[in-house]
Amino acid sequence: MRYNPKARLDRSQVDNRRGSSSGGGGGGFPMGGGGGGLKVGGGIGGLVVLVIIFLVQSQLGGGGGSTGSTDPGATGSTSLDQCRTGTDANQDPDCALVADVNSIQAFWAEALPQQGGPRYTDATTTIFSGGLGTGCGNATADVGPFYCPTDKHVYLDTTFFKDMLEGQLGAKGGPFSQAYVLAHEYGHHVQDLLGTMAKVRTQQGRNSDAVRLELQADCYAGIWTKYATTADDSGGEPYILDLTQDDINRALDAAAAVGDDRIQRKTSGRVDPDSWTHGSAESRMRWFSTGLSKGTLEACDTFSARTL
Template identity: 55%
Template sequence: MRFNPRARIDESQIENRGGGGGFGGGLGSGGMRLPIPSGGGGRIGLGTVVVILLYVVISALSGNNPVPGAGGSSDQGSTATSNCRTGADANKSQDCAIDLITNSVQAYWSTAYQEQSGQAYQQIRTVKYSGQTSSGCGTASSAMGPFYCPNDKRVYIDKSFMDDMLKGQLGAKGGPFALAYVIAHEYGHHIEDQLGLLARMRTQQGPKSDSVRIELMADCLGGAWAKNAQTTKDAQGTQIIEDLTQDDIARAIDAAQAVGDDRIQKESSGRVNPESWTHGSSAERVHWFNVGLKDGTIDACNTFAPGAL
Protein backbone atom coordinates (compact mmCIF):
# COMPACT_ATOMS: atom_id res chain seq x y z
CA MET A 1 0.00 0.00 0.00
CA ARG A 2 1.31 3.42 -0.92
CA PHE A 3 -0.12 6.71 0.23
CA ASN A 4 -0.33 9.63 -2.16
CA PRO A 5 2.60 11.82 -1.04
CA ARG A 6 0.50 14.94 -1.64
CA ALA A 7 -2.39 13.83 0.57
CA ARG A 8 -2.76 16.00 3.65
CA ILE A 9 -3.29 14.48 7.09
CA ASP A 10 -6.22 15.88 9.06
CA GLU A 11 -4.83 15.89 12.58
CA SER A 12 -8.18 16.98 14.04
CA GLN A 13 -9.15 13.29 13.83
CA ILE A 14 -6.18 12.21 15.95
CA GLU A 15 -5.22 12.50 19.60
CA ASN A 16 -1.53 11.97 20.29
CA ARG A 17 -0.87 11.04 23.89
CA GLY A 18 2.10 10.03 25.92
CA GLY A 19 1.77 7.55 28.76
CA GLY A 20 -0.36 8.79 31.59
CA GLY A 21 -2.91 8.26 34.29
CA GLY A 22 -6.04 6.21 34.26
CA PHE A 23 -9.15 5.38 36.12
CA GLY A 24 -7.61 2.42 37.89
CA GLY A 25 -8.66 -1.19 37.68
CA GLY A 26 -8.23 -1.47 33.93
CA LEU A 27 -10.86 -1.88 31.26
CA GLY A 28 -14.04 -3.63 32.22
CA SER A 29 -13.25 -3.68 35.93
CA GLY A 30 -15.89 -4.28 38.60
CA GLY A 31 -16.16 -8.04 38.09
CA MET A 32 -17.37 -7.73 34.50
CA ARG A 33 -14.38 -9.11 32.64
CA LEU A 34 -15.25 -12.02 30.41
CA PRO A 35 -13.11 -15.08 29.71
CA ILE A 36 -10.91 -14.35 26.71
CA PRO A 37 -8.67 -16.59 24.61
CA SER A 38 -5.27 -16.25 26.26
CA GLY A 39 -2.28 -18.28 27.21
CA GLY A 40 0.85 -17.77 29.21
CA GLY A 41 1.94 -15.15 26.71
CA GLY A 42 -1.11 -13.02 27.37
CA ARG A 43 -2.46 -13.30 23.86
CA ILE A 44 -5.55 -11.23 23.23
CA GLY A 45 -7.61 -11.38 20.06
CA LEU A 46 -8.42 -8.29 18.04
CA GLY A 47 -11.63 -6.72 19.35
CA THR A 48 -11.56 -8.61 22.67
CA VAL A 49 -11.67 -5.41 24.63
CA VAL A 50 -14.71 -4.01 22.86
CA VAL A 51 -16.73 -7.05 23.96
CA ILE A 52 -15.83 -6.34 27.58
CA LEU A 53 -16.69 -2.71 27.10
CA LEU A 54 -20.06 -3.47 25.57
CA TYR A 55 -20.97 -5.67 28.50
CA VAL A 56 -19.98 -2.79 30.76
CA VAL A 57 -22.27 -0.42 28.87
CA ILE A 58 -25.19 -2.86 28.91
CA SER A 59 -24.78 -3.50 32.63
CA ALA A 60 -24.58 0.21 33.35
CA LEU A 61 -27.76 0.88 31.39
CA SER A 62 -29.58 -1.81 33.32
CA GLY A 63 -28.38 -0.37 36.62
CA ASN A 64 -26.54 -3.53 37.67
CA ASN A 65 -23.01 -2.19 37.78
CA PRO A 66 -21.24 1.15 37.53
CA VAL A 67 -19.33 2.01 34.39
CA PRO A 68 -15.61 1.61 35.17
CA GLY A 69 -14.02 4.95 35.86
CA ALA A 70 -17.12 6.65 37.20
CA GLY A 71 -15.91 9.04 39.85
CA GLY A 72 -12.29 8.32 38.94
CA SER A 73 -9.50 10.45 37.58
CA SER A 74 -10.16 12.37 34.39
CA ASP A 75 -6.48 12.51 33.50
CA GLN A 76 -6.05 11.81 29.81
CA GLY A 77 -2.27 11.48 29.78
CA SER A 78 0.14 14.01 28.36
CA THR A 79 -0.43 15.38 24.87
CA ALA A 80 2.36 14.64 22.45
CA THR A 81 3.33 16.63 19.39
CA SER A 82 3.10 15.15 15.92
CA ASN A 83 5.30 15.51 12.87
CA CYS A 84 2.75 13.86 10.60
CA ARG A 85 1.59 16.16 7.84
CA THR A 86 1.40 14.37 4.46
CA GLY A 87 1.16 11.06 2.69
CA ALA A 88 4.92 11.22 2.24
CA ASP A 89 5.24 11.14 6.04
CA ALA A 90 2.80 8.22 6.19
CA ASN A 91 4.86 6.27 3.67
CA LYS A 92 7.88 6.58 5.96
CA SER A 93 6.30 6.24 9.39
CA GLN A 94 3.81 3.75 10.86
CA ASP A 95 2.84 6.43 13.36
CA CYS A 96 1.80 8.75 10.54
CA ALA A 97 0.20 5.88 8.63
CA ILE A 98 -2.27 5.44 11.50
CA ASP A 99 -3.36 9.05 10.99
CA LEU A 100 -3.90 8.83 7.25
CA ILE A 101 -5.64 5.45 7.48
CA THR A 102 -8.00 7.02 10.03
CA ASN A 103 -8.65 9.86 7.58
CA SER A 104 -9.33 7.42 4.75
CA VAL A 105 -11.70 5.22 6.78
CA GLN A 106 -13.69 8.21 7.99
CA ALA A 107 -13.75 9.81 4.55
CA TYR A 108 -15.34 6.61 3.24
CA TRP A 109 -17.94 6.29 5.99
CA SER A 110 -18.80 10.01 5.91
CA THR A 111 -20.34 9.33 2.50
CA ALA A 112 -21.22 5.63 2.62
CA TYR A 113 -22.96 5.66 6.00
CA GLN A 114 -25.31 8.46 5.00
CA GLU A 115 -26.03 6.88 1.63
CA GLN A 116 -26.75 3.45 3.12
CA SER A 117 -28.47 4.35 6.39
CA GLY A 118 -29.99 7.75 5.67
CA GLN A 119 -28.26 9.15 8.76
CA ALA A 120 -25.24 11.43 9.08
CA TYR A 121 -21.94 9.83 10.03
CA GLN A 122 -20.52 10.96 13.38
CA GLN A 123 -16.80 11.66 13.03
CA ILE A 124 -14.67 10.54 15.98
CA ARG A 125 -10.98 10.36 16.84
CA THR A 126 -8.22 7.79 16.98
CA VAL A 127 -6.19 8.01 20.17
CA LYS A 128 -2.54 6.97 19.75
CA TYR A 129 -0.72 6.26 22.98
CA SER A 130 2.27 4.46 24.43
CA GLY A 131 2.20 2.31 27.55
CA GLN A 132 -1.17 3.26 28.98
CA THR A 133 -3.74 6.02 28.93
CA SER A 134 -7.20 6.63 30.32
CA SER A 135 -10.37 6.18 28.31
CA GLY A 136 -14.08 6.57 28.90
CA CYS A 137 -14.08 2.83 29.58
CA GLY A 138 -11.17 2.67 32.02
CA THR A 139 -7.42 2.41 31.71
CA ALA A 140 -6.09 1.32 28.33
CA SER A 141 -2.76 -0.48 28.25
CA SER A 142 -0.53 -1.83 25.52
CA ALA A 143 -1.31 -5.44 26.54
CA MET A 144 -4.98 -5.04 25.54
CA GLY A 145 -4.61 -4.29 21.87
CA PRO A 146 -6.72 -1.80 19.89
CA PHE A 147 -10.31 -1.17 20.93
CA TYR A 148 -13.31 1.04 20.42
CA CYS A 149 -14.83 2.65 23.50
CA PRO A 150 -18.54 3.43 23.06
CA ASN A 151 -18.56 5.57 26.22
CA ASP A 152 -16.31 8.29 24.77
CA LYS A 153 -16.52 7.23 21.11
CA ARG A 154 -12.80 6.87 20.52
CA VAL A 155 -10.63 4.24 18.86
CA TYR A 156 -7.56 3.49 21.00
CA ILE A 157 -4.33 2.17 19.50
CA ASP A 158 -1.08 1.57 21.33
CA LYS A 159 1.68 2.38 18.85
CA SER A 160 3.63 -0.80 19.66
CA PHE A 161 0.70 -3.08 18.76
CA MET A 162 1.81 -3.99 15.25
CA ASP A 163 5.28 -5.15 16.18
CA ASP A 164 4.67 -6.48 19.69
CA MET A 165 1.32 -8.20 19.27
CA LEU A 166 0.07 -8.58 15.71
CA LYS A 167 3.46 -9.61 14.28
CA GLY A 168 5.18 -10.76 17.47
CA GLN A 169 2.70 -12.70 19.60
CA LEU A 170 0.05 -13.48 16.99
CA GLY A 171 2.45 -14.23 14.14
CA ALA A 172 0.82 -12.16 11.37
CA LYS A 173 2.89 -10.95 8.44
CA GLY A 174 2.14 -7.32 9.21
CA GLY A 175 2.54 -4.41 6.82
CA PRO A 176 0.62 -1.16 6.32
CA PHE A 177 -2.57 -2.81 5.12
CA ALA A 178 -2.63 -5.24 8.04
CA LEU A 179 -2.56 -2.13 10.23
CA ALA A 180 -5.32 -0.68 8.05
CA TYR A 181 -7.45 -3.79 8.65
CA VAL A 182 -7.08 -3.31 12.42
CA ILE A 183 -8.12 0.34 12.28
CA ALA A 184 -10.99 -0.28 9.84
CA HIS A 185 -12.26 -3.09 12.07
CA GLU A 186 -12.39 -0.79 15.10
CA TYR A 187 -14.21 1.89 13.11
CA GLY A 188 -16.61 -0.87 12.09
CA HIS A 189 -17.57 -1.01 15.77
CA HIS A 190 -18.31 2.71 15.62
CA ILE A 191 -20.65 2.09 12.70
CA GLU A 192 -22.36 -0.64 14.74
CA ASP A 193 -22.63 1.80 17.63
CA GLN A 194 -24.34 4.37 15.42
CA LEU A 195 -26.71 1.70 14.12
CA GLY A 196 -27.69 0.88 17.71
CA LEU A 197 -26.41 -2.69 17.54
CA LEU A 198 -23.97 -2.45 20.41
CA ALA A 199 -26.63 -1.45 22.93
CA ARG A 200 -28.69 -4.49 21.95
CA MET A 201 -25.90 -7.00 22.39
CA ARG A 202 -26.68 -9.59 25.06
CA THR A 203 -24.95 -12.97 24.64
CA GLN A 204 -21.22 -12.83 25.25
CA GLN A 205 -19.84 -16.25 24.30
CA GLY A 206 -20.47 -19.04 21.84
CA PRO A 207 -20.07 -19.56 18.08
CA LYS A 208 -23.37 -17.79 17.31
CA SER A 209 -23.36 -15.30 20.18
CA ASP A 210 -24.06 -11.60 19.78
CA SER A 211 -20.41 -10.99 20.57
CA VAL A 212 -19.21 -13.11 17.64
CA ARG A 213 -21.77 -11.51 15.31
CA ILE A 214 -20.60 -8.03 16.34
CA GLU A 215 -16.95 -8.91 15.70
CA LEU A 216 -17.58 -10.57 12.35
CA MET A 217 -19.71 -7.65 11.22
CA ALA A 218 -16.88 -5.27 12.10
CA ASP A 219 -14.55 -7.41 9.97
CA CYS A 220 -17.01 -7.13 7.11
CA LEU A 221 -17.36 -3.36 7.50
CA GLY A 222 -13.57 -3.15 7.44
CA GLY A 223 -13.66 -5.04 4.16
CA ALA A 224 -16.24 -2.59 2.81
CA TRP A 225 -13.79 0.24 3.40
CA ALA A 226 -10.96 -1.79 1.82
CA LYS A 227 -13.07 -2.25 -1.32
CA ASN A 228 -13.31 1.53 -1.64
CA ALA A 229 -10.00 2.59 -0.07
CA GLN A 230 -8.51 3.95 -3.27
CA THR A 231 -11.51 6.22 -3.84
CA THR A 232 -11.13 8.11 -0.55
CA LYS A 233 -9.91 11.70 -0.63
CA ASP A 234 -8.57 14.24 1.84
CA ALA A 235 -10.27 17.54 2.66
CA GLN A 236 -8.67 19.14 -0.41
CA GLY A 237 -9.96 16.42 -2.74
CA THR A 238 -6.63 14.64 -3.14
CA GLN A 239 -6.68 10.85 -3.41
CA ILE A 240 -5.35 9.36 -0.16
CA ILE A 241 -4.26 5.86 -1.22
CA GLU A 242 -2.87 5.56 -4.71
CA ASP A 243 -1.57 2.00 -4.81
CA LEU A 244 -3.16 -1.11 -3.31
CA THR A 245 -1.91 -4.54 -4.33
CA GLN A 246 -3.10 -8.12 -3.97
CA ASP A 247 -0.27 -8.62 -1.50
CA ASP A 248 -1.75 -5.85 0.64
CA ILE A 249 -5.13 -7.59 0.63
CA ALA A 250 -3.44 -10.90 1.45
CA ARG A 251 -1.76 -9.31 4.47
CA ALA A 252 -5.08 -7.99 5.73
CA ILE A 253 -6.58 -11.46 5.36
CA ASP A 254 -3.56 -12.92 7.14
CA ALA A 255 -4.17 -10.52 10.03
CA ALA A 256 -7.82 -11.61 10.17
CA GLN A 257 -6.72 -15.25 10.35
CA ALA A 258 -4.24 -14.44 13.13
CA VAL A 259 -6.96 -13.18 15.44
CA GLY A 260 -9.47 -16.00 15.06
CA ASP A 261 -10.60 -17.53 18.35
CA ASP A 262 -9.77 -21.06 17.23
CA ARG A 263 -6.24 -20.17 16.19
CA ILE A 264 -5.51 -18.27 19.39
CA GLN A 265 -6.97 -21.04 21.54
CA LYS A 266 -5.04 -23.76 19.73
CA GLU A 267 -1.75 -21.90 19.99
CA SER A 268 -2.23 -20.91 23.63
CA SER A 269 -3.71 -24.11 25.07
CA GLY A 270 -3.73 -26.72 22.32
CA ARG A 271 -7.52 -27.01 22.53
CA VAL A 272 -10.39 -25.35 20.67
CA ASN A 273 -13.61 -24.62 22.55
CA PRO A 274 -16.24 -22.89 20.36
CA GLU A 275 -18.54 -22.34 23.35
CA SER A 276 -16.06 -19.78 24.73
CA TRP A 277 -15.61 -17.89 21.46
CA THR A 278 -16.15 -14.15 21.49
CA HIS A 279 -14.84 -13.21 18.02
CA GLY A 280 -15.32 -16.10 15.62
CA SER A 281 -12.99 -18.54 13.94
CA SER A 282 -10.16 -17.59 11.60
CA ALA A 283 -12.16 -18.89 8.64
CA GLU A 284 -15.21 -16.84 9.64
CA ARG A 285 -13.18 -13.66 10.08
CA VAL A 286 -11.64 -14.08 6.64
CA HIS A 287 -15.03 -14.93 5.12
CA TRP A 288 -16.72 -11.82 6.47
CA PHE A 289 -13.83 -9.55 5.55
CA ASN A 290 -14.16 -10.91 2.00
CA VAL A 291 -17.93 -10.34 2.02
CA GLY A 292 -17.26 -6.67 2.73
CA LEU A 293 -14.49 -6.60 0.14
CA LYS A 294 -16.85 -8.01 -2.49
CA ASP A 295 -20.19 -6.38 -1.70
CA GLY A 296 -19.15 -3.33 0.30
CA THR A 297 -22.46 -2.54 2.01
CA ILE A 298 -23.82 -2.46 5.54
CA ASP A 299 -26.71 -4.71 4.52
CA ALA A 300 -24.34 -7.35 3.13
CA CYS A 301 -22.45 -7.25 6.42
CA ASN A 302 -25.52 -7.98 8.57
CA THR A 303 -24.34 -10.95 10.61
CA PHE A 304 -27.54 -10.77 12.66
CA ALA A 305 -29.67 -11.76 9.67
CA PRO A 306 -31.34 -15.21 9.91
CA GLY A 307 -28.94 -17.87 8.69
CA ALA A 308 -25.94 -15.53 8.54
CA LEU A 309 -23.91 -17.75 10.86
Protein backbone atom coordinates in the same frame (compact mmCIF):
# COMPACT_ATOMS: atom_id res chain seq x y z
CA MET B 1 0.07 0.26 -0.54
CA ARG B 2 0.96 3.82 -1.45
CA TYR B 3 -0.31 7.03 0.10
CA ASN B 4 -0.95 9.99 -2.16
CA PRO B 5 1.84 12.58 -1.71
CA LYS B 6 -0.69 15.32 -2.51
CA ALA B 7 -3.12 14.30 0.24
CA ARG B 8 -3.33 16.61 3.24
CA LEU B 9 -3.44 14.83 6.59
CA ASP B 10 -5.81 15.86 9.37
CA ARG B 11 -3.85 15.35 12.58
CA SER B 12 -6.83 16.42 14.72
CA GLN B 13 -8.37 12.95 14.25
CA VAL B 14 -5.53 11.28 16.18
CA ASP B 15 -4.65 12.14 19.76
CA ASN B 16 -1.11 11.14 20.71
CA ARG B 17 -1.00 10.40 24.45
CA ARG B 18 2.15 8.32 24.50
CA GLY B 19 4.38 9.29 27.37
CA SER B 20 1.47 10.67 29.40
CA SER B 21 0.46 7.45 31.13
CA SER B 22 -2.37 7.99 33.61
CA GLY B 23 -3.63 4.51 34.31
CA GLY B 24 -2.57 1.19 35.67
CA GLY B 25 -4.10 -2.18 36.23
CA GLY B 26 -7.33 -3.34 34.70
CA GLY B 27 -9.85 -1.56 36.91
CA GLY B 28 -13.16 -1.08 35.14
CA PHE B 29 -12.26 -3.64 32.49
CA PRO B 30 -13.56 -7.11 33.44
CA MET B 31 -11.99 -9.43 30.90
CA GLY B 32 -14.03 -11.90 28.89
CA GLY B 33 -12.95 -15.29 27.60
CA GLY B 34 -12.78 -16.73 24.14
CA GLY B 35 -11.37 -14.13 21.80
CA GLY B 36 -11.45 -11.41 24.44
CA GLY B 37 -13.95 -8.74 25.38
CA LEU B 38 -14.73 -5.87 27.71
CA LYS B 39 -17.93 -5.48 29.67
CA VAL B 40 -18.83 -1.93 30.56
CA GLY B 41 -21.78 -1.35 32.86
CA GLY B 42 -24.74 0.92 32.13
CA GLY B 43 -24.73 0.73 28.39
CA ILE B 44 -27.34 1.06 25.66
CA GLY B 45 -30.88 0.56 26.84
CA GLY B 46 -29.71 0.07 30.40
CA LEU B 47 -28.09 -3.25 29.48
CA VAL B 48 -24.53 -4.29 30.05
CA VAL B 49 -22.91 -3.41 26.74
CA LEU B 50 -20.35 -5.77 25.34
CA VAL B 51 -17.65 -3.46 24.03
CA ILE B 52 -15.78 -5.74 21.70
CA ILE B 53 -12.04 -5.33 21.63
CA PHE B 54 -9.79 -6.69 18.98
CA LEU B 55 -7.70 -8.85 21.30
CA VAL B 56 -7.05 -9.28 25.02
CA GLN B 57 -3.31 -9.55 25.38
CA SER B 58 -3.52 -11.04 28.87
CA GLN B 59 -5.05 -14.16 27.29
CA LEU B 60 -1.65 -14.82 25.81
CA GLY B 61 0.25 -14.59 29.05
CA GLY B 62 1.02 -10.88 29.19
CA GLY B 63 2.81 -8.39 27.01
CA GLY B 64 6.20 -6.85 26.89
CA GLY B 65 8.95 -7.20 24.39
CA SER B 66 10.77 -4.80 22.12
CA THR B 67 9.22 -2.67 19.46
CA GLY B 68 10.28 -3.09 15.85
CA SER B 69 10.67 -0.37 13.27
CA THR B 70 7.39 -1.21 11.55
CA ASP B 71 5.46 -0.31 14.70
CA PRO B 72 3.86 3.14 14.64
CA GLY B 73 5.74 5.25 17.13
CA ALA B 74 8.87 3.12 17.06
CA THR B 75 10.78 5.50 14.81
CA GLY B 76 8.46 8.50 14.63
CA SER B 77 8.41 11.62 16.76
CA THR B 78 6.46 11.75 20.02
CA SER B 79 4.47 14.52 18.33
CA LEU B 80 2.37 14.24 15.19
CA ASP B 81 3.34 17.68 13.90
CA GLN B 82 5.49 16.02 11.27
CA CYS B 83 2.40 14.41 9.69
CA ARG B 84 1.23 16.83 7.03
CA THR B 85 0.97 15.03 3.69
CA GLY B 86 0.82 11.61 2.13
CA THR B 87 4.55 11.87 1.55
CA ASP B 88 4.98 11.85 5.32
CA ALA B 89 2.66 8.82 5.54
CA ASN B 90 4.87 6.93 3.10
CA GLN B 91 7.92 7.61 5.27
CA ASP B 92 6.71 7.67 8.88
CA PRO B 93 4.58 4.92 10.51
CA ASP B 94 2.88 7.45 12.80
CA CYS B 95 1.79 9.46 9.78
CA ALA B 96 0.59 6.29 8.06
CA LEU B 97 -1.70 5.72 11.03
CA VAL B 98 -3.06 9.26 10.67
CA ALA B 99 -3.63 8.71 6.95
CA ASP B 100 -5.46 5.46 7.60
CA VAL B 101 -7.78 7.09 10.14
CA ASN B 102 -8.41 10.00 7.77
CA SER B 103 -9.22 7.65 4.90
CA ILE B 104 -11.54 5.43 6.93
CA GLN B 105 -13.50 8.36 8.31
CA ALA B 106 -13.68 10.18 4.97
CA PHE B 107 -15.16 7.04 3.45
CA TRP B 108 -17.82 6.50 6.11
CA ALA B 109 -18.77 10.18 6.18
CA GLU B 110 -19.96 9.74 2.60
CA ALA B 111 -20.98 6.09 2.52
CA LEU B 112 -22.98 5.79 5.74
CA PRO B 113 -25.78 8.25 4.82
CA GLN B 114 -25.68 7.08 1.20
CA GLN B 115 -26.48 3.55 2.36
CA GLY B 116 -29.38 4.59 4.53
CA GLY B 117 -27.56 5.22 7.79
CA PRO B 118 -27.37 8.34 9.93
CA ARG B 119 -24.94 11.20 9.46
CA TYR B 120 -21.44 10.06 10.29
CA THR B 121 -19.66 11.74 13.20
CA ASP B 122 -15.92 11.43 13.68
CA ALA B 123 -14.34 9.26 16.36
CA THR B 124 -10.88 10.17 17.61
CA THR B 125 -8.13 7.57 17.69
CA THR B 126 -6.05 7.89 20.86
CA ILE B 127 -2.64 6.26 20.80
CA PHE B 128 -0.99 5.66 24.15
CA SER B 129 1.67 3.71 25.97
CA GLY B 130 1.59 2.08 29.38
CA GLY B 131 -1.87 3.06 30.59
CA LEU B 132 -4.60 5.61 30.08
CA GLY B 133 -7.95 6.58 31.55
CA THR B 134 -10.82 6.23 29.08
CA GLY B 135 -14.58 6.61 29.10
CA CYS B 136 -14.73 2.84 29.57
CA GLY B 137 -12.24 2.64 32.44
CA ASN B 138 -8.46 2.38 32.71
CA ALA B 139 -6.83 0.92 29.61
CA THR B 140 -3.37 -0.60 29.79
CA ALA B 141 -0.92 -2.11 27.38
CA ASP B 142 -2.42 -5.50 28.32
CA VAL B 143 -5.51 -4.62 26.29
CA GLY B 144 -5.42 -4.66 22.51
CA PRO B 145 -7.06 -2.03 20.30
CA PHE B 146 -10.67 -1.29 21.25
CA TYR B 147 -13.54 1.10 20.66
CA CYS B 148 -15.26 2.80 23.59
CA PRO B 149 -18.86 3.84 22.85
CA THR B 150 -18.99 6.04 25.95
CA ASP B 151 -16.47 8.60 24.70
CA LYS B 152 -16.50 7.61 21.00
CA HIS B 153 -12.76 6.95 20.87
CA VAL B 154 -10.66 4.19 19.37
CA TYR B 155 -7.79 3.32 21.72
CA LEU B 156 -4.53 1.77 20.62
CA ASP B 157 -1.23 1.02 22.28
CA THR B 158 0.92 0.93 19.17
CA THR B 159 3.19 -1.83 20.51
CA PHE B 160 0.29 -4.20 19.70
CA PHE B 161 1.29 -4.51 16.06
CA LYS B 162 4.82 -5.79 16.57
CA ASP B 163 4.58 -7.42 19.99
CA MET B 164 1.20 -9.10 19.60
CA LEU B 165 -0.15 -9.20 16.05
CA GLU B 166 3.16 -10.13 14.48
CA GLY B 167 4.86 -11.46 17.60
CA GLN B 168 2.75 -13.78 19.73
CA LEU B 169 0.00 -14.23 17.13
CA GLY B 170 2.34 -14.80 14.21
CA ALA B 171 0.70 -12.57 11.60
CA LYS B 172 2.78 -11.46 8.63
CA GLY B 173 2.14 -7.81 9.50
CA GLY B 174 2.76 -4.89 7.21
CA PRO B 175 1.11 -1.50 6.74
CA PHE B 176 -2.22 -2.78 5.47
CA SER B 177 -2.63 -5.33 8.24
CA GLN B 178 -2.42 -2.33 10.58
CA ALA B 179 -4.96 -0.44 8.48
CA TYR B 180 -7.28 -3.45 8.79
CA VAL B 181 -7.06 -3.29 12.59
CA LEU B 182 -8.08 0.39 12.53
CA ALA B 183 -10.85 -0.23 9.99
CA HIS B 184 -12.21 -3.00 12.21
CA GLU B 185 -12.35 -0.70 15.23
CA TYR B 186 -14.04 2.03 13.21
CA GLY B 187 -16.47 -0.65 12.12
CA HIS B 188 -17.53 -0.74 15.77
CA HIS B 189 -18.02 3.03 15.68
CA VAL B 190 -20.31 2.63 12.68
CA GLN B 191 -22.23 -0.05 14.61
CA ASP B 192 -22.54 2.37 17.50
CA LEU B 193 -23.98 5.05 15.22
CA LEU B 194 -26.41 2.52 13.71
CA GLY B 195 -27.53 1.27 17.14
CA THR B 196 -26.34 -2.25 16.41
CA MET B 197 -24.69 -2.69 19.79
CA ALA B 198 -28.15 -2.78 21.34
CA LYS B 199 -28.65 -6.15 19.65
CA VAL B 200 -25.98 -7.82 21.76
CA ARG B 201 -27.61 -10.18 24.26
CA THR B 202 -25.50 -13.34 24.22
CA GLN B 203 -21.83 -12.76 24.86
CA GLN B 204 -20.14 -16.09 24.23
CA GLY B 205 -20.44 -18.93 21.79
CA ARG B 206 -19.91 -19.75 18.12
CA ASN B 207 -23.22 -18.10 17.10
CA SER B 208 -23.47 -15.52 19.88
CA ASP B 209 -24.40 -11.90 19.36
CA ALA B 210 -20.88 -10.94 20.43
CA VAL B 211 -19.40 -12.98 17.58
CA ARG B 212 -21.93 -11.53 15.14
CA LEU B 213 -20.93 -8.01 16.19
CA GLU B 214 -17.25 -8.80 15.69
CA LEU B 215 -17.72 -10.42 12.29
CA GLN B 216 -19.81 -7.49 11.15
CA ALA B 217 -16.98 -5.12 12.09
CA ASP B 218 -14.67 -7.28 9.97
CA CYS B 219 -17.16 -7.00 7.11
CA TYR B 220 -17.28 -3.23 7.50
CA ALA B 221 -13.48 -3.19 7.35
CA GLY B 222 -13.81 -5.03 4.04
CA ILE B 223 -16.23 -2.40 2.73
CA TRP B 224 -13.74 0.37 3.42
CA THR B 225 -10.99 -1.67 1.80
CA LYS B 226 -13.06 -2.01 -1.38
CA TYR B 227 -13.33 1.77 -1.68
CA ALA B 228 -10.14 2.84 0.11
CA THR B 229 -8.61 4.44 -2.98
CA THR B 230 -11.69 6.65 -3.44
CA ALA B 231 -11.72 8.25 0.03
CA ASP B 232 -10.56 11.84 -0.43
CA ASP B 233 -9.24 14.66 1.70
CA SER B 234 -11.02 18.03 1.85
CA GLY B 235 -9.34 19.06 -1.39
CA GLY B 236 -10.49 16.02 -3.35
CA GLU B 237 -7.19 14.14 -3.24
CA PRO B 238 -7.43 10.42 -2.35
CA TYR B 239 -5.44 9.42 0.71
CA ILE B 240 -4.46 6.04 -0.76
CA LEU B 241 -3.35 5.64 -4.36
CA ASP B 242 -3.35 1.88 -4.70
CA LEU B 243 -3.69 -1.43 -2.89
CA THR B 244 -2.08 -4.63 -4.07
CA GLN B 245 -3.21 -8.22 -3.71
CA ASP B 246 -0.40 -8.61 -1.18
CA ASP B 247 -2.03 -5.86 0.92
CA ILE B 248 -5.35 -7.72 0.84
CA ASN B 249 -3.64 -10.99 1.70
CA ARG B 250 -1.96 -9.42 4.72
CA ALA B 251 -5.29 -8.08 5.96
CA LEU B 252 -6.79 -11.55 5.62
CA ASP B 253 -3.80 -13.02 7.40
CA ALA B 254 -4.27 -10.59 10.29
CA ALA B 255 -7.99 -11.42 10.46
CA ALA B 256 -7.14 -15.11 10.70
CA ALA B 257 -4.49 -14.52 13.35
CA VAL B 258 -7.05 -13.01 15.73
CA GLY B 259 -9.63 -15.76 15.23
CA ASP B 260 -10.74 -17.32 18.52
CA ASP B 261 -9.77 -20.82 17.43
CA ARG B 262 -6.27 -19.71 16.43
CA ILE B 263 -5.73 -17.88 19.73
CA GLN B 264 -7.07 -20.78 21.81
CA ARG B 265 -4.94 -23.29 19.97
CA LYS B 266 -1.84 -21.19 20.61
CA THR B 267 -2.57 -20.60 24.29
CA SER B 268 -4.10 -23.86 25.48
CA GLY B 269 -3.79 -26.34 22.66
CA ARG B 270 -7.56 -26.87 22.56
CA VAL B 271 -10.47 -25.11 20.91
CA ASP B 272 -13.66 -24.31 22.82
CA PRO B 273 -16.32 -22.74 20.55
CA ASP B 274 -18.64 -22.19 23.52
CA SER B 275 -16.29 -19.51 24.83
CA TRP B 276 -15.80 -17.63 21.54
CA THR B 277 -16.46 -13.90 21.44
CA HIS B 278 -14.91 -12.95 18.09
CA GLY B 279 -15.36 -15.85 15.69
CA SER B 280 -13.12 -18.37 14.00
CA ALA B 281 -10.22 -17.50 11.73
CA GLU B 282 -12.19 -18.80 8.74
CA SER B 283 -15.27 -16.72 9.62
CA ARG B 284 -13.26 -13.55 10.15
CA MET B 285 -11.61 -13.90 6.76
CA ARG B 286 -14.89 -14.77 5.07
CA TRP B 287 -16.80 -11.77 6.43
CA PHE B 288 -13.94 -9.40 5.60
CA SER B 289 -14.04 -10.82 2.07
CA THR B 290 -17.82 -10.38 1.95
CA GLY B 291 -17.48 -6.67 2.68
CA LEU B 292 -14.66 -6.41 0.16
CA SER B 293 -16.67 -8.04 -2.62
CA LYS B 294 -20.16 -6.69 -1.92
CA GLY B 295 -19.39 -3.26 -0.49
CA THR B 296 -22.74 -2.70 1.26
CA LEU B 297 -24.04 -2.57 4.81
CA GLU B 298 -26.84 -4.92 3.80
CA ALA B 299 -24.38 -7.63 2.78
CA CYS B 300 -22.81 -7.40 6.24
CA ASP B 301 -25.98 -8.31 8.17
CA THR B 302 -24.39 -10.98 10.34
CA PHE B 303 -27.29 -10.81 12.80
CA SER B 304 -29.61 -12.34 10.20
CA ALA B 305 -27.10 -14.82 8.82
CA ARG B 306 -27.81 -18.49 9.51
CA THR B 307 -24.19 -19.45 8.95
CA LEU B 308 -21.30 -17.46 10.32
